[in-house]
Amino acid sequence: MTGTSKKRTDLNDKPVVDTAIIGAGFAGIGAAIRLRQSGVEDFVLLERDTRPGGTWRDNTYPGAACDIPSRLYSYSFAPNPDWSKTYSGSAEILSYIDTMVADHDLDRRIRYGATVTGVVFDEANGVWECAIADSDPLYARTVVVASGPLSTPGYPDITGIEEFAGKRMHSADWDHDYDFTGKKVGVIGTGASGVQVIPELVRSAAQVSVFQRTPGWVLPRINPSVSARTKKAYARIPLLQSASRAAWFWGHESVALGVVWNSPLTRVVEAVSKISMRAQVKDPWMRRQLTPDFRAGCKRLLMTSAYYPALQEDNCRLITWPIARISEKGVRTVEGVEHQFDALVFATGFEVSKQGTPIPITGRDGRVLGDEWSRGAYAYKSIAVSGYPNLYFTFGPNSGPGHSSALVYMEAQIDAIVMAVTTVLRRRLAVLDVHPTAQADYNADIQRRLEKTTWNSGCKSWYLTEDGFNATMFPGFASQYVAQMRGIDLTHDFTAVALAPDD
Numbered sequence: 450m451t452g453t454s455k456k457r458t459d460l461n462d463k464p465v466v467d468t469a470i471i472g473a474g475f476a477g478i479g480a481a482i483r484l485r486q487s488g489v490e491d492f493v494l495l496e497r498d499t500r501p502g503g504t505w506r507d508n509t510y511p512g513a514a515c516d517i518p519s520r521l522y523s524y525s526f527a528p529n530p531d532w533s534k535t536y537s538g539s540a541e542i543l544s545y546i547d548t549m550v551a552d553h554d555l556d557r558r559i560r561y562g563a564t565v566t567g568v569v570f571d572e573a574n575g576v577w578e579c580a581i582a583d584s585d586p587l588y589a590r591t592v593v594v595a596s597g598p599l600s601t602p603g604y605p606d607i608t609g610i611e612e613f614a615g616k617r618m619h620s621a622d623w624d625h626d627y628d629f630t631g632k633k634v635g636v637i638g639t640g641a642s643g644v645q646v647i648p649e650l651v652r653s654a655a656q657v658s659v660f661q662r663t664p665g666w667v668l669p670r671i672n673p674s675v676s677a678r679t680k681k682a683y684a685r686i687p688l689l690q691s692a693s694r695a696a697w698f699w700g701h702e703s704v705a706l707g708v709v710w711n712s713p714l715t716r717v718v719e720a721v722s723k724i725s726m727r728a729q730v731k732d733p734w735m736r737r738q739l740t741p742d743f744r745a746g747c748k749r750l751l752m753t754s755a756y757y758p759a760l761q762e763d764n765c766r767l768i769t770w771p772i773a774r775i776s777e778k779g780v781r782t783v784e785g786v787e788h789q790f791d792a793l794v795f796a797t798g799f800e801v802s803k804q805g806t807p808i809p810i811t812g813r814d815g816r817v818l819g820d821e822w823s824r825g826a827y828a829y830k831s832i833a834v835s836g837y838p839n840l841y842f843t844f845g846p847n848s849g850p851g852h853s854s855a856l857v858y859m860e861a862q863i864d865a866i867v868m869a870v871t872t873v874l875r876r877r878l879a880v881l882d883v884h885p886t887a888q889a890d891y892n893a894d895i896q897r898r899l900e901k902t903t904w905n906s907g908c909k910s911w912y913l914t915e916d917g918f919n920a921t922m923f924p925g926f927a928s929q930y931v932a933q934m935r936g937i938d939l940t941h942d943f944t945a946v947a948l949a950p951d952d
């Protein structure tokens with residue numbers, strides 16, 4: 450639907466770029482590549498750090514790796530024949546991102562050290578003003594918010610946390626100069642990051658105490674190296690890489706039947722996990738402590754073959770007493786024991802903004818997105834929100850997979866966003882704004898479908914708000930998500946405003 454032309458007021462000759470991308474992590478870099486491939490050259494990436502990479506730049510703790518196979522945890526438009534293993538470590542993934550930046554000549558388009566402090570829609574001009582700390586604002590027709598939901602390390606709200614006099618470290622902010630050799634270390638958190646870092650600490654430290662609040666469902670992760678011959682074959686025959694990606698994709702789609710929906714197949718996943726635990730953990734007391742009391746998939750599945758063996762090493766202790774407080778010397782548990790440490794490692798996840806976006810966003814008529822999302826975020830097909838024209842999210846509301854690669858979802862979002870950007874340019878539109886009815890219908894359907902999923906089956910996780918609203922996950926197969934993004938209808942579901950003739 451196209452609305453009436455809008456006469457724009459003067460921007461006083463301030464330069465306006467077509468597109469500003471906030472964040473030079475996986476999503477931002479992917480969006481930049483696809484914009485270039487679609488002929489859009491007038492864009493800028495705004496990155497708060499001094500180098501690209503996002504989560505893979507920040508998460509460098511020992512053992513940091515991806516628990517999704519690299520063939521699927523990469524872009525189909527940037528295949529890499531050289532992955533050294535089935536599941537790659539953090540350094541190799543970061544190097545893949547660096548290679549994409551170099552191959553697509555993106556470095557000169559990234560403004561490093563540019564922390565976006567807010568974006569405000571200038572309705573008269575159909576332009577977004579991006580405020581940047583210690584710098585002039587940047588004006589852009591379109592904004593892509595690619596800053597990621599899990600970028601700020603989250604410390605737990607435990608009394609006395611500031612009192613600890615030893616070394617304090619977060620898994621997402623690792624101090625590589627600190628030597629753990631010979632040290633007594635406490636680790637709080639046994640989620641996806643915790644189970645990766647604990648085996649490495651057990652290898653290097655004198656003693657490791659693992660404070661577990663909730664045990665997770667663990668599945669084995671077998672990670673063979675890729676031979677030089679196979680890599681050569683991948684490089685020579687690109688079809689082989691596509692075939693391997695497709696095989697992983699459909700394999701994960703079948704896993705969805707057990708972990709996305711609370712179904713009889715969920716019991717199969719749980720049985721596999723229990724059998725694997727019985728084979729690895731000899732002590733019945735420890736097995737009981739490690740057995741979850743929620744449906745598999747409700748919290749993220751933990752993919753590791755190193756965690757259970759590490760817990761049983763002589764220098765490792767599993768502590769399941771709840772933490773009462775942190776003291777100057779260590780951690781006191783509720784039964785009154787003080788555990789003393791040289792270092793405390795927090796693998797306690799990230800600050801998930803209640804408002805769903807870490808950047809204040811002001812749209813049409815002074816609407817503030819954080820206020821509108823205060824009871825839980827929502828969007829049209831996870832990328833656009835009515836009243837915030839020409840502004841798009843990657844990894845926005847309800848776009849998280851529980852069984853597949855986030856990159857598959859991201860690629861589908863990016864392609865939809867690039868389609869919107871190129872449509873605005875081709876049809877000489879001022880703005881595209883999603884229709885409130887299309888947005889409401891979509892979200893009603895999403896929330897109805899979420900009721901039948903494992904995520905809403907009763908456990909606590911970062912997927913849910915305090916009130917239990919699920920603004921994080923997509924209730925379906927990855928193939929359904931990709932299909933819905935390809936099917937976005939800009940004519941029917943969006944309102945378009947054409948530029949005035951003299952613009």
Ligand code: N01
Nearest residue numbers: 514515516605638639640641642643662663749796797798
């Ligand atoms: O963080 P988490 P994470 N007292 O929030 C515990 C991605 N990721 O960094 O379960 C005691 O999952 C908390 O306990 P509980 C992935 O999307 C991906 O591990 O709340 N314990 C839990 O054990 C993942 O979902 C990869 O009871 C406290 C842990 O800290 C996301 O990042 C690898 C506590 C936090 O677990 C976050 O994972 C790693 C307290 N007060 C991460 N507060 C890949 O391989 C918290 N905890 C792709």
